Amino acid sequence: MKSKLMNATKKSLLALTALATLASCGGGGGSSSGGGGSSSTYGAYSSPYISAQSFVNSLNSVDGYSDNELVKSEWDTVRSSWDSEDFFVIYDGEYDEYVAVSLQYIRAITYYDYYSSNNNLASEFRDIQDDHDFFDGLIGDGYGDDYEIVDYDYTDAWGEDYYVGFDSGFLYEDSEETTDVSLMAADKEKAAFYKKAADVSFAYSIDMKTSLSLVTLGSKVEKMLDRSKGEQLTKEDELALVTDIEKVTGASYSEFNEAANNTELKEDLVAKIAAKLGTNADNLENRLLPEVFGIDL
Incomplete structure (x- = not known):
C-alpha cells in the first residue's frame, strides 16, 4: 500500500506543480472583456x-x-x-x-x-x-x-x-501610499495569490475557499521542488504532502486505493469528496482528481 501511496503522491507533485503555475501560463483563467465562459447551458x-x-x-x-x-x-x-x-x-x-x-x-x-x-x-x-x-x-x-x-x-x-x-x-x-518596500512586495504577492485562486476557482467550478486551499497546497509543492533543486524529495516531504492532500479532500489515501477496485466504494468516496470540496461528482471525478491531484479512480 505504501508503494501505491508514494506513486500517487509523486503524480500529485507533478499535477500540483502544474496547478501552481496555471494562472501565470494563462490556462483556465477567468473571462475576458468580451469572452465567453466554459459553459453553454442557459x-x-x-x-x-x-x-x-x-x-x-x-x-x-x-x-x-x-x-x-x-x-x-x-x-x-x-x-x-x-x-x-x-x-x-x-x-x-x-x-x-x-x-x-x-x-x-x-x-x-x-x-x-x-x-x-x-x-x-x-x-x-x-x-x-x-x-x-x-x-x-x-x-x-x-x-x-x-x-x-x-x-x-x-x-x-x-x-x-x-x-x-x-x-x-x-x-x-x-488611496494612502505605502513607502515601505517590503509591505508593497507583500501586497503584490498577496494580490497575485488571490488572482491565481480566482482563476483556479473559475477553471474548476469550485468556490474560492476550496480554491485557496488548493493554491496554498500548490505553492507548498512549488517550494518543496525549489528546495530539492531536482533532487528526489524525502519521504518526510512526500508524507507531509499526503497529509495535506488528505486534509483538503477529507479522504485518506487508503480510501483512494480501496475505491480504485470497488465500484460501490468509489461512488461513496466521490460523493464524500465532492461534498467536502463543494462541487459535483462528475466535475470531481473527471477533472479535479485527475488534473489537480493526479488521481484516477
Whole structure:
C-alpha cells in the first residue's frame, strides 16, 4: 500500500506543480472583456473576477463607442465610509456623468444567457441604469451603496482628482501610499495569490475557499521542488504532502486505493469528496482528481 501511496503522491507533485503555475501560463483563467465562459447551458451567470478596466472595456463594446473611461481604479480609490467595498470611478459616456461603482457589486450582478461574458454583465448594468433613470429620473441606486453619480470636488497638490458622491456625500479620494518596500512586495504577492485562486476557482467550478486551499497546497509543492533543486524529495516531504492532500479532500489515501477496485466504494468516496470540496461528482471525478491531484479512480 505504501508503494501505491508514494506513486500517487509523486503524480500529485507533478499535477500540483502544474496547478501552481496555471494562472501565470494563462490556462483556465477567468473571462475576458468580451469572452465567453466554459459553459453553454442557459441560466443565471455572473462575472465574479471582472476588473474595473475590463468592465469599462465591455461598456465601450456594448455601447459601440469608446467614450467610457476608467478615471480612478479600485487600487487608487478609497471611499470615506464605514464599508470595505472596493470602489472605482469612471466617466460614463452614455450619461455624460462621472460614476463611482462598487467592484463587489458588479461582480455579483446576475444575468441570464448561455454563457458567462463580461459584455453580458455590461449590458445588464446598462439595463439597471435605464430602470433607475426611468423610475427615479437619475442613475444610481439612490443611496450610493452600489453605484452613484459623483461630482468633481478638487485636485490636490500632487494632481490627484477627488470626487464626492451625489447620493452618499462620501468622498472618493486617493488611496494612502505605502513607502515601505517590503509591505508593497507583500501586497503584490498577496494580490497575485488571490488572482491565481480566482482563476483556479473559475477553471474548476469550485468556490474560492476550496480554491485557496488548493493554491496554498500548490505553492507548498512549488517550494518543496525549489528546495530539492531536482533532487528526489524525502519521504518526510512526500508524507507531509499526503497529509495535506488528505486534509483538503477529507479522504485518506487508503480510501483512494480501496475505491480504485470497488465500484460501490468509489461512488461513496466521490460523493464524500465532492461534498467536502463543494462541487459535483462528475466535475470531481473527471477533472479535479485527475488534473489537480493526479488521481484516477
